[in-house]
Amino acid sequence: MSIVKCSHCHLEFEEKVMIKESQNPELNFCCNGCQGVYHLLKDDGLDSFYDKMGNNSIAPPIAVDQDSTNFDMESFGKRYIKINKDGFSSVDLIIEGIHCAACIWLNEKVLNTTDGIVDASINFTNNKAKIVWDEDTIKLSEIINKIRSIGYNAYPYDRTVSEKKATANKKDYFIRMSIAVFASMNIMMIGVAKYTGFFTGMDDEMLRMIHMAEFIFSTPVLFYSGWIFFRGAYYGLKNKIVNMDFLVATGATLTYIYSLYVLFGGAGHSYFDSVAMIITFVLVGKYLEVLGKKSAVDTMDKIKSQIPLEATIIQDGGKKVVSLDEIKIDDIVEVKNGEKASVDGIVISGNSSFDESSISGESLPVSKKVGDKIYSGTINTSDVIRYKAVKDYANSTLNTIVELLEETLNSKPNIENQANELSKHFSLTILTVALISFFGWYFYEGDFESSLIITISVIVIACPCALALATPIASLIGISWLSREGLLFKEAKFLEVFAKANTVVLDKTGTITHGKLSVTNINMEDLSDIELNLLYSLCDSSTHPVSIGVKNYLEKNYSSLHHLDLENIEQLPSLGIKASYQDICLFGGRADDNIEHENTVYQFLLNDKLLATFELEDTLKEDAVDTIKYLQGQNIDVIMCSGDNEKIVSKIASQVGIKEYKSKMSPIAKAQYIKELKESGKIVVMAGDGVNDAIALSSADISISMGNGADISIAVSDVVILNDKLEGIAKSFYISKRTYKFIKQNLGISLVYNIITIPIAIAGFVIPLVAALSMSLSSLLVVGNSMRIKNKDIKYGDKK
Amino acid sequence: MNGILWLELTVGIIVSFTLLGIFIWGAKQGQFDDGKKMMGGLLNDSTEDLQDAVKKDEKVKAMKEKKALKKKENQ
Numbered sequence: 001m002s003i004v005k006c007s008h009c010h011l012e013f014e015e016k017v018m019i020k021e022s023q024n025p026e027l028n029f030c031c032n033g034c035q036g037v038y039h040l041l042k043d044d045g046l047d048s049f050y051d052k053m054g055n056n057s058i059a060p061p062i063a064v065d066q067d068s069t070n071f072d073m074e075s076f077g078k079r080y081i082k083i084n085k086d087g088f089s090s091v092d093l094i095i096e097g098i099h100c101a102a103c104i105w106l107n108e109k110v111l112n113t114t115d116g117i118v119d120a121s122i123n124f125t126n127n128k129a130k131i132v133w134d135e136d137t138i139k140l141s142e143i144i145n146k147i148r149s150i151g152y153n154a155y156p157y158d159r160t161v162s163e164k165k166a167t168a169n170k171k172d173y174f175i176r177m178s179i180a181v182f183a184s185m186n187i188m189m190i191g192v193a194k195y196t197g198f199f200t201g202m203d204d205e206m207l208r209m210i211h212m213a214e215f216i217f218s219t220p221v222l223f224y225s226g227w228i229f230f231r232g233a234y235y236g237l238k239n240k241i242v243n244m245d246f247l248v249a250t251g252a253t254l255t256y257i258y259s260l261y262v263l264f265g266g267a268g269h270s271y272f273d274s275v276a277m278i279i280t281f282v283l284v285g286k287y288l289e290v291l292g293k294k295s296a297v298d299t300m301d302k303i304k305s306q307i308p309l310e311a312t313i314i315q316d317g318g319k320k321v322v323s324l325d326e327i328k329i330d331d332i333v334e335v336k337n338g339e340k341a342s343v344d345g346i347v348i349s350g351n352s353s354f355d356e357s358s359i360s361g362e363s364l365p366v367s368k369k370v371g372d373k374i375y376s377g378t379i380n381t382s383d384v385i386r387y388k389a390v391k392d393y394a395n396s397t398l399n400t401i402v403e404l405l406e407e408t409l410n411s412k413p414n415i416e417n418q419a420n421e422l423s424k425h426f427s428l429t430i431l432t433v434a435l436i437s438f439f440g441w442y443f444y445e446g447d448f449e450s451s452l453i454i455t456i457s458v459i460v461i462a463c464p465c466a467l468a469l470a471t472p473i474a475s476l477i478g479i480s481w482l483s484r485e486g487l488l489f490k491e492a493k494f495l496e497v498f499a500k501a502n503t504v505v506l507d508k509t510g511t512i513t514h515g516k517l518s519v520t521n522i523n524m525e526d527l528s529d530i531e532l533n534l535l536y537s538l539c540d541s542s543t544h545p546v547s548i549g550v551k552n553y554l555e556k557n558y559s560s561l562h563h564l565d566l567e568n569i570e571q572l573p574s575l576g577i578k579a580s581y582q583d584i585c586l587f588g589g590r591a592d593d594n595i596e597h598e599n600t601v602y603q604f605l606l607n608d609k610l611l612a613t614f615e616l617e618d619t620l621k622e623d624a625v626d627t628i629k630y631l632q633g634q635n636i637d638v639i640m641c642s643g644d645n646e647k648i649v650s651k652i653a654s655q656v657g658i659k660e661y662k663s664k665m666s667p668i669a670k671a672q673y674i675k676e677l678k679e680s681g682k683i684v685v686m687a688g689d690g691v692n693d694a695i696a697l698s699s700a701d702i703s704i705s706m707g708n709g710a711d712i713s714i715a716v717s718d719v720v721i722l723n724d725k726l727e728g729i730a731k732s733f734y735i736s737k738r739t740y741k742f743i744k745q746n747l748g749i750s751l752v753y754n755i756i757t758i759p760i761a762i763a764g765f766v767i768p769l770v771a772a773l774s775m776s777l778s779s780l781l782v783v784g785n786s787m788r789i790k791n792k793d794i795k796y797g798d799k800k
Numbered sequence: 801m802n803g804i805l806w807l808e809l810t811v812g813i814i815v816s817f818t819l820l821g822i823f824i825w826g827a828k829q830g831q832f833d834d835g836k837k838m839m840g841g842l843l844n845d846s847t848e849d850l851q852d853a854v855k856k857d858e859k860v861k862a863m864k865e866k867k868a869l870k871k872k873e874n875q
Contacts, residue, residue, distance in 0.1 A: 087867050101840025112856050118863055119856075124837035134863055137871075167833070175827050182820050205802050213809055625820070
């Protein structure tokens, strides 16, 4: 069976499921959406999009049934639309479906060539867009429809104070770091001349020239780029803490002052190069921290953009659209097909089914009748329903989840606090040792200059460059190795936590299993060709996972299937599908709704006569058993957590060899369970893929999401397994442990270096130049050792 | 000899700081805010896109003039 690429989205599918168009070259589309967008772009002369896209793939266009007129409502305008000084309207949006630079190009091109749009600019890194338009020429709903027509979707978001602050902070650090890097690179080039001159000989005038150039380049580094260290040291001292900033600021300033003294007449060597290097190295590390914080803010904005804007309530016999904050307890809320419930409540009229995957993890829609509970954030997938609010928005499930996520995202970097604590002691010790050396030598010899030189040597030689490099260099090599294996670690610090982890919590659907139903048991009478084709056509009329599972089974086992034109097709929420063909009445689904089966059941009835029963089951990922066996072999506790019922969860657990499992877990219960594990001293790795896993993921020490998981879970997770294979967890463990071993070796090297060199410096045998050189040598040792990490093939269990 | 080196050094420092100034100006204008887009943009740059940028400038100018005129009429 040949695999072909969709001409629009470039995803690969089996040839027989594709929609074909006989052209030269032949076109293949995986769905009508892709076909529609392809022709739209072609007709509008935008087909260069595909050249720009190259080999990248994108998600198929999202079929959006939502009405866009709410973007033109007054309440929306008040909250999201701003008027600029020229009188144009502007709105901040998050564009869903952006995958590559070509997506950005397409959206900007389409929007910027639309009449009435003044400017549309989209940020590729966080998918946030700012649209400026003339309200007299075009309405916002038309702009949204334009975005949807090319296969993307847009949500408004409130540009918060924290986002503005994070953006400004990032830009500030970027400029400071750029200046430091620019100056350091120039100083390094000048340094080549200087150090060559030391060995080959140069006159004083030449040396003064070099010192002058170094002075010019290092001054902005110390006072502009290094300003944040002075600020950090000041606030540290204000809180009676000697922090790393203080050591950096003191070391750099003392070196700078001494170098100034040398430049303007004193004897000796200047060390402006050390000043620039110290500041630059530490500043690059700080910039990465700032980037991490900015990405947490962007993640929260994406999550918040999923919250519905307003709700319809029934008041005085009529309907009224209100903002979520205006909904009071006991208000009657109406939810139409495709809409999200905004507050928690109880159904008072209507029957429907709700997609609760975002709350409970239940993959199939849940039927709702009078008296049933509705949770905010769940989506109505069928008929209009009315329910009574039992909670206001602030206390509803959706808002609780959002607040919990905000809390966990902001309180993540525990390890940073530990590192700061350690560096605090290190800084204080070095500073004390340097001061003791100064006074010791001053009182012993009475020579201020030589005492100062020794003090600077101590500070420079102890400058924690090797210590600072020990972790990042090894991490960088480990991370690049991981990324080649399709394992994306969002931050290097997770390597260490991963290596120390002793508990792995796995979600079931999509993580251990494929999340796709397939037929495992069948009870079917001998069906005639027409009956078989009726069953096939009925299954093909529905996009429900159960119907797709049965359809796939039929396609695999019967070769001469063809479509029959069914009539009166009707979806029965949570039951199945009904249709007719000539005078035959067809039903496919679950005829007996009240019986709880161990597996999902699909029954096929013809004129109320049962002809076939299919049992469907989610299939295990091929590598699930091996991976879990490997983890258990490493003395790691493997626990399975799922929102599904006990029967299904225990069955899967026994199949993969997991002894400990939890069933019927809500997202909040999962998060709570992970917190309990952490409180009991465990270091927890959580792997999941659904929206419902997002809180639990953000509560774990390390969170892993599968590459095809929901956007939110990918956003909150620390590690993404791009190829969706469970063995990625085993590989992550192997590489993390190996990298961590080398990090410890590196730390050992730098420790031994400090133990040997600091006493020599204190004894006055080292001039600052040699101190700086030996500092570089220790860094080289650490780098060289780190290169050995990759000198081994991945081995875990029986796999190689 | 040293005089020439001093001159070279001075000119080199002035030129490099001027370039740094231009870079900082670009950074402050937001040109490097979106690293991914900047790199992607380099790959996709074409004369067609440059023409689009010119057309967009003209369109925006015309829209601003129209808006200002309307504002004046309303006053």
